Amino acid sequence: MKDYSFVSNTVIKRLPRYRRILGDLSEKGVKSVSSTELSRIAGYTASQIRQDLNNFGAFGQQGYGYNVERLQRQIGEILGLRNEYKMIVLGAGNLGQAIANYTHYYKSGYQIIAIFDVNPRLVGLRINDIEVLDAGSLTEYLENNQVDIAVITTDKDSAQAVTDVLAGSCIRGIWNFTAAEIDVPEDIVIENVHLSDSLHMLTYYMNQNGLRIKELSS
Amino acid sequence: MKDYSFVSNTVIKRLPRYRRILGDLSEKGVKSVSSTELSRIAGYTASQIRQDLNNFGAFGQQGYGYNVERLQRQIGEILGLRNEYKMIVLGAGNLGQAIANYTHYYKSGYQIIAIFDVNPRLVGLRINDIEVLDAGSLTEYLENNQVDIAVITTDKDSAQAVTDVLAGSCIRGIWNFTAAEIDVPEDIVIENVHLSDSLHMLTYYMNQNGLRIKELSS
DNA sequence: TAGATTGTTAATCGATTAACAATC
DNA sequence: TAGATTGTTAATCGATTAACAATC
Incomplete structure (x- = not known):
């Protein structure tokens, strides 16, 4: 590189x-x-x-x-797509589950190796053949496994706390799907997917486009 | 506006x-x-x-x-967030289901009123209390219901075909989650959420950041 | 009033486009 | 060779930053 x-x-x-x-x-x-x-x-x-x-x-x-x-x-x-990247998903809600399945489509070398959740009901389940582990065991897991990317799909209020756990670990990148503005240490890169921002942009342009069309036809 | x-x-x-x-x-x-x-x-x-x-x-x-x-x-x-927007989700896969649940969190006035899928096994199910309808009935549905936004979570290869069905309907905006580059008519606005692009950007900056850190410490 | 902070103009910086010589 | 299209420099355009008068 x-x-x-x-x-x-x-x-x-x-x-x-x-x-x-x-x-x-x-x-x-x-x-x-x-x-x-x-x-x-x-x-x-x-x-x-x-x-x-x-x-x-x-x-x-x-x-x-x-x-x-x-x-x-x-x-x-x-x-940097020639490498293999190991990922974990934090939060086994709908979005976390969707991503666990979705990223499997990529042939580009991304592999999800574990999903973490605080909900004891979900712990132990298998999603797309990936085990759901107890969020409490995250630190230990990161000490014993090589992981590159953490996907955050928790609720907004837990996002910063969960990131603080990642600091100092092997994690080098965070893919953030929550609406939170997360502070990350210098050695971790963050990429935000703010879906609500995206929807709001769409809304703005829908309304502006409506105006433009009305104007043209008048 | x-x-x-x-x-x-x-x-x-x-x-x-x-x-x-x-x-x-x-x-x-x-x-x-x-x-x-x-x-x-x-x-x-x-x-x-x-x-x-x-x-x-x-x-x-x-x-x-x-x-x-x-x-x-x-x-x-x-x-334009003072308005109420009616949405439909096209594709009841993992991502479609996640969005059907996810957008319910928004208090901002977005309401999902139906989900469409081609899979007969999914048709008739209820996801987050929203009915899954047969994709074949989409045109008819759009004639009889006021819908503003269509969320496309089909597979990449169906995205353009499904958009062609939306052309000329009441749909004013498309929120595209597939990797397809979709052609839309002038009166429809499209907002793309290319998740793979986002992940690739993260990957790039992870690798660049790695270089930067190595350089600093050498 | 004095201090703070906006609204806005002017200066700078960076990104995009145009143009064309190099070359396959 | 002639035609096409790149790589790259120079010109233009737009976006960001700096500065400060207006004003709460």
């Missing part, structure tokens, strides 16, 4: 999207793609796509474009 | 976050907050927060700051 600290977050955010689109093309049997074609699919300018990619190297070929399969793999390498 | 088409998407994206933080403060009993205090919590500059808000009006008071409760309500109004 190279040091790309000079690359801005705005660029990084677009990488998984590029990779996903390349995967779609690859499935369709497309072998090569130009930045102009990519720009039509992704909705960015061709210029931007070339700029973005050139932060990481020269992946294309003049007069030809990009090899779809190779570029997909190369972006995957930039993102 | 006013026309805010002059406000950029970069600004809009921060609004739900501001509102959420104001809600947290309000719960703690905080009555007023300055842009400087907000900046510490949100991680933006005070200047940016004031700039953002002034796109929509003057909500503060010199020498005092912002009234927490009122500003939260005002941002809610900008986002």
Whole structure:
């Protein structure tokens, strides 16, 4: 893994999207793609796509474009997808269970190895063949197992407390699905999936779009 | 709802976050907050927060700051949260079920009124007291019921087909949880929750952070 | 009133787009 | 070779930050 600290977050955010689109093309049997074609699919300018990619190297070929399969793999390498990641899910509620099943679809190398919950009724169950363990045993578990990512799907009020337990452990990344704004130690990276924020954005644009349509038709 | 088409998407994206933080403060009993205090919590500059808000009006008071409760309500109004929204969930899998339960937590006025699935085994079930209906009856349902938002939690390959059924109906917004890049008609707004993209970003920053930490300690 | 903090203009910074020489 | 398309520099555009007068 190279040091790309000079690359801005705005660029990084677009990488998984590029990779996903390349995967779609690859499935369709497309072998090569130009930045102009990519720009039509992704909705960015061709210029931007070339700029973005050139932060990481020269992946294309003049007069030809990009090899779809190779570029997909190369972006995957930039993102760090060649590794295997072990994950645990904290909170065996509906969302936790959904993720335990959902991430199984990924062939990209993410493996959920345990689910934790405070509810004694859930402890001992198996979800998608993954054992639900007592949240009280989390610290001990982290001492005896190599885990990379913790997925937080507890209720909002427990999110910070549960994160404090993760501090100083082998956990390097937190995928936070609660609405809480969590403080994390420097050596842990956090990615927030604030679903309510997403729904509120949708709502805003629905209303604005309604206005725009009315205006056009008047 | 006013026309805010002059406000950029970069600004809009921060609004739900501001509102959420104001809600947290309000719960703690905080009555007023300055842009400087907000900046510490949100991680933006005070200047940016004031700039953002002034796109929509003057909500503060010199020498005092912002009234927490009122500003939260005002941002809610900008986002369109005073309305009631009726939602349907397309796909009664783990994620669909999780969302059917999850969104019930929102007091903000979102109501799930039906879930659709192609699997005859699931049709007729009740999830969180919401009926699972046959996907085949979707068109008819949309003709006879007022629905604002469709949540798509089908598999990736069905996402476009299901969207085509929504075109021309009463649906004004799509909340897409599949990895598909969906084409939508002009009068429908789409908000994508690409969970795999989010996980890939986390992975990238985990690896970059690892590098940074190693460098510091060497 | 004096102190604090907003609303807003101007300055800076960064990101996007345009353009084109290099080259496959 | 001629045509196409990249890699990359330069120009433009937009977003963020700084600064401060207005004012509570």
